[in-house]
Amino acid sequence: MNLNHKVVAITGASSGIGKALAMDALSRGAQVAVCARNLEKLQQSYPQNENILLVQADVSKEEDCFAFIDAVIAKWGKVDVLINNAGNSMRALFEELDIKVLRELMDVNFWGTVCTTKAALPSIIKNGGTIVGVSSIAGYRGLPGRTGYSSSKFAMQGFLESLRTELLYKNVNVMWVAPGFTSSNIRNTALAADGKAQKETPLDESKLMSSETCARIILDGIEKRKRTIVMTSQGKLTVLLSKLLPGFLDKMVFNHFAKEPNSPLKK
Numbered sequence: 001m002n003l004n005h006k007v008v009a010i011t012g013a014s015s016g017i018g019k020a021l022a023m024d025a026l027s028r029g030a031q032v033a034v035c036a037r038n039l040e041k042l043q044q045s046y047p048q049n050e051n052i053l054l055v056q057a058d059v060s061k062e063e064d065c066f067a068f069i070d071a072v073i074a075k076w077g078k079v080d081v082l083i084n085n086a087g088n089s090m091r092a093l094f095e096e097l098d099i100k101v102l103r104e105l106m107d108v109n110f111w112g113t114v115c116t117t118k119a120a121l122p123s124i125i126k127n128g129g130t131i132v133g134v135s136s137i138a139g140y141r142g143l144p145g146r147t148g149y150s151s152s153k154f155a156m157q158g159f160l161e162s163l164r165t166e167l168l169y170k171n172v173n174v175m176w177v178a179p180g181f182t183s184s185n186i187r188n189t190a191l192a193a194d195g196k197a198q199k200e201t202p203l204d205e206s207k208l209m210s211s212e213t214c215a216r217i218i219l220d221g222i223e224k225r226k227r228t229i230v231m232t233s234q235g236k237l238t239v240l241l242s243k244l245l246p247g248f249l250d251k252m253v254f255n256h257f258a259k260e261p262n263s264p265l266k267k
């Protein structure tokens, strides 16, 4: 599927991977609709362009997901590609965690995907389009200190795999992608045990994959109608070892995350 003249809707696109996806899709000739909670930030993120539609929407609210897709259809008459990108993360041990953090991540990462997909599905079926979930390695392998994040991404992938199989003979491609660590705002907004943003990143963001590279890989995958993409060799190895040597991987994953600055993990 060439994205030229296609209508692409992207959730969570005022920064990071979502913004890079929107800019790259525009350069491929698509008409692009984006949403985020903060409209002002969204407006500051994009130059004036007749091929871009900015919508204020919180995907944790079912009515906002439907309103976003209604706005896209009112403007361009259809949706060819939906990229469920909006997401938030966390860092805290489950034993110290307020349950509301887990609910909040499920509401955005999982329910946001479900509701926006439900809203866009009739148009996507009609147009033989594509539904994408921006998942994570955390959707293949439970990560310590990220119980809510991993749960939400596992749920997203289970939902999308079921849907993909339901739609197998309807000319719709359902795809999920697992970026590795990518430079973005996500670690600053990640929730701590009390549900407040941690406001710092434990990683050197300049050494991570850029959001632009991540976006290019996702859009190339959409054009080739891929099933899944696990982006990094570290991610591919993790997926393989989780099947072959899950007990060994428990220790590797623990040790990896215990080394992060201010890690909550202690032996």
Ligand SMILES: NC(=O)c1ccc[n+]([C@@H]2O[C@H](COP(=O)([O-])OP(=O)(O)OC[C@H]3O[C@@H](n4cnc5c(N)ncnc54)[C@H](OP(=O)(O)O)[C@@H]3O)[C@@H](O)[C@H]2O)c1
Pocket: 011, 012, 013, 014, 015, 016, 017, 018, 035, 036, 037, 038, 039, 041, 057, 058, 059, 060, 084, 085, 086, 087, 088, 108, 134, 135, 136, 137, 178, 179, 180, 181, 182, 183, 184, 185, 186, 187, 189, 211
């Ligand atoms: N960066 C990584 O290392 C990495 C790795 C694997 C997977 N991912 C996934 O990539 C996706 C994009 O993350 P990112 O790294 O680009 O993070 P980011 O820079 O923090 O961007 C997140 C975007 O989502 C929006 N958003 C957050 N909550 C929302 C809500 N309830 N409704 C609508 N929009 C919402 C934010 O804008 P507002 O705050 O204005 O709403 C922002 O535009 C996420 O699903 C994440 O899980 C990221």
